[in-house]
Amino acid sequence: MVLGLGILLLVIGVPTAVWPYEIARFEEQLDSIGSKRSWSDVEPADWKVALNKYLGIGMAGFGALFVIGGLL
Secondary structure, three states, X not given: OHHHHHXXXXXXXXXXXXXXXXXXXXXXXXXXXXXXXXXXXXXXXXXXXXHHHHHHHHHHHHHHHHHHHHHO
């Protein structure tokens, strides 16, 4: 169970930490659905990109700890 959670956190956390701008832009594009603004015109705020980066690092770190703990 712990090993599976760790792998899931790694699978989500590593791409979020490596590509925070692209993930944040995709989230903003999803948020723009239903508005009059074109989805290709949206840009994420700097704080959202930074938040995605640090959350991704945190998820990857906890995921690594869970995987190590699950293997021991």
